[in-house]
Amino acid sequence: MNRRAFLRTVGVTGAAVGASLGSQTGTGHPLPEGNDRTPISETPSGDDPIGFLALSAAYETVTSPDGHTAYVATGDGVAVVDLVTPTRPRLLTRISDLLGDTEPGPINRIQDLAVSGSRLLVAGPAHPADGAHGLVVFDVSDRQAPTQVGAAQVETTIHNCDFDGRHAYLTGGGRDGNPLLVVDTRTGREVGTWRLTDADERWADVPATLRPLHDVWVQGDRAYLAYWDAGTWVLDVSDPTAPERLARVRGRSPDELTAVEDPGTERSEPPGNDHFVTVDETAGLLGVGAESWDLDGDDSGGPSGLALYDIDDLSAPTHLATIEPPPTTDPTPGGVLTTAHNFELVDGRCYSAWYNGGVRVHDISDPSEPREIAAWRDGDDTAFWTAQRASDCFVATSTNAVGGADVQPGLYTFPDPASVETPTATATPTDGSGERSASGAAGDGFGVLGTLSALGLSAWYARRRDDRSR
Numbered sequence: 001m002n003r004r005a006f007l008r009t010v011g012v013t014g015a016a017v018g019a020s021l022g023s024q025t026g027t028g029h030p031l032p033e034g035n036d037r038t039p040i041s042e043t044p045s046g047d048d049p050i051g052f053l054a055l056s057a058a059y060e061t062v063t064s065p066d067g068h069t070a071y072v073a074t075g076d077g078v079a080v081v082d083l084v085t086p087t088r089p090r091l092l093t094r095i096s097d098l099l100g101d102t103e104p105g106p107i108n109r110i111q112d113l114a115v116s117g118s119r120l121l122v123a124g125p126a127h128p129a130d131g132a133h134g135l136v137v138f139d140v141s142d143r144q145a146p147t148q149v150g151a152a153q154v155e156t157t158i159h160n161c162d163f164d165g166r167h168a169y170l171t172g173g174g175r176d177g178n179p180l181l182v183v184d185t186r187t188g189r190e191v192g193t194w195r196l197t198d199a200d201e202r203w204a205d206v207p208a209t210l211r212p213l214h215d216v217w218v219q220g221d222r223a224y225l226a227y228w229d230a231g232t233w234v235l236d237v238s239d240p241t242a243p244e245r246l247a248r249v250r251g252r253s254p255d256e257l258t259a260v261e262d263p264g265t266e267r268s269e270p271p272g273n274d275h276f277v278t279v280d281e282t283a284g285l286l287g288v289g290a291e292s293w294d295l296d297g298d299d300s301g302g303p304s305g306l307a308l309y310d311i312d313d314l315s316a317p318t319h320l321a322t323i324e325p326p327p328t329t330d331p332t333p334g335g336v337l338t339t340a341h342n343f344e345l346v347d348g349r350c351y352s353a354w355y356n357g358g359v360r361v362h363d364i365s366d367p368s369e370p371r372e373i374a375a376w377r378d379g380d381d382t383a384f385w386t387a388q389r390a391s392d393c394f395v396a397t398s399t400n401a402v403g404g405a406d407v408q409p410g411l412y413t414f415p416d417p418a419s420v421e422t423p424t425a426t427a428t429p430t431d432g433s434g435e436r437s438a439s440g441a442a443g444d445g446f447g448v449l450g451t452l453s454a455l456g457l458s459a460w461y462a463r464r465r466d467d468r469s470r
Helices: 003-010 201-205 254-258 446-469
Strands: 051-054 061-063 069-073 077-082 090-096 112-116 119-124 134-139 147-153 161-163 167-171 180-184 189-194 215-219 222-226 232-236 244-250 274-279 285-290 306-310 318-323 343-346 349-353 359-363 371-376 384-389 394-398 410-414
Touching: 061 112, 061 384, 061 394, 069 112, 077 119, 112 161, 119 161, 119 167, 134 167, 161 215, 167 215, 201 254, 222 274, 244 285, 244 306, 274 343, 285 343, 306 349, 343 384, 349 394, 359 384, 359 394
Parallel strands: 215 274
Antiparallel strands: 051 410, 061 069, 069 077, 077 090, 112 119, 119 134, 134 147, 161 167, 167 180, 180 189, 215 222, 222 232, 232 244, 274 285, 285 306, 306 318, 343 349, 349 359, 349 384, 359 371, 384 394, 394 410
16 A cells, blocks of 8 residues: 555544634544554654544644643644544544634634643644634533633734743744733733844844744743744743743854845754753753754755753853754655654653654653654655554644645654663553543543553554564
C-alpha cells in the first residue's frame, strides 16, 4: 500500500463542527503492521506510529496533566481526543463557535491553546481574519462536556498563548511594539503589557518584521518570550500586572537590526528567527527553536535547529548544544521543510516536530550532548506541528497548513522511548475526566479501558522488540 493511499483510508475524519459543543465522536484506527513508513534510524524503542486520528485541520496540541487527553487546535475550535488506548486515539467532542454570540464572532484561524490543570485556554485568530479576536476558557474536568467559564475580546491577533490557570499570556500581533498581553480571565480585562521598548527605546527603530513576539511560555513566576531576530527574553511575572525584564538569552542588538537592508530576507533566514521557546520542569534548561528557510534557493538560508541553554544563572546564560535539523533536498519555501517547529522538554527528553522532517526524541539527560533515541519521518504525507508526551505514548499533529493537499491533518500516536523498557501492565482507575478517581473505582469505564490499553501496549512493545531481534 502506498503512503498516500494509506492516509486516505486508515483514518476516520473528525466529526463535522456544530454551532456549539458537539457530542459526535469518532474512533481512531491503529496503523497496520508492515506499513511502508520506516524510521530514519533503527533504535531500541521502535519508532513507527501506533495510531492515527484524522481531523479536518490540526495545529498545536497540548496534553492533559494525566496524559490521557489531547486537545488539538483545529482552526475553528478544538478537538478533544481520548488517549487512554494509544493505539486507538478517539475523538470525544469538538469545541467550536468560540465567541459566536459576539457581533463579529466567531473566532477563526485558531492555532494555539494551553492547558492548566482542569482549565483549557483557546485563543485567536493567529493571523488577521474576520470574526472576533480574543480568548475563551473552558473547564475540562468532564472532558466529554467542556464548560465555558471565561471569555474576553482583545484588539489584536493572537498567534500564540500560555496560561497559568487565571492569567492568559498572549502575543499581541498588530499592536504597536508587538507586546506581551496579560489578560485576567476571571474579569476579562487586560491587566498587563510588556514590549521591547520597555527595555530599550532603540527597538522602536528596528523594522517590525524582525521583532515580532512569536511565542510565549510561562512557568512559575517567569515568562519566556521568542522575539524572532530580537532574540529570547525572560520576564518576571510574579506580578502579572507589571512584567519586568530579567534577562535576554540571545539575539542581535537593535543597532545591528536597524541597519539591515533587506528585512524580508533577513527574517526568513538564519541567524535569528527565534520561533518557539520552552523550559524543562526545573526551569534550568531553556530550549529555543528557530524557524527558517533558504528564501532564494542560493544555499544562504535554513533550515534551523533547536538550541539548548543552561539558564540556572540568568546573568550568564550558557549555550550547551544545538539539535540540528533533519536533512532536506529543498529548503526553500514550498519545498521539503525540515526546520524546527514546536517541542517539549520533560524528564530528560526532548520531543520535537520538524514539519516534513518528521518527529524526533532526544535524550537530553546530558543537555550538552543530546542523543537521538527515536525518529520517524514521511516527508511526502506529513508535516508535523508539535510533539508532546502523553501517558503511554507521545503525540504529534500533522498539518496541511504547511504540508499541502497531500497531507491528511490529524493526530498521530507514537511509542514513547521513555516507556519502552518498562511498559506499564496495569492502570489506575479513572473517572470520566481522565483524572485519578479518589476512591480508586472506575468512573465511566476509562479505568477498564486504561488497563486494557496498558496490557495491549505492553504486548505491542514486546512484539516490536521480538521483531527487531530477528
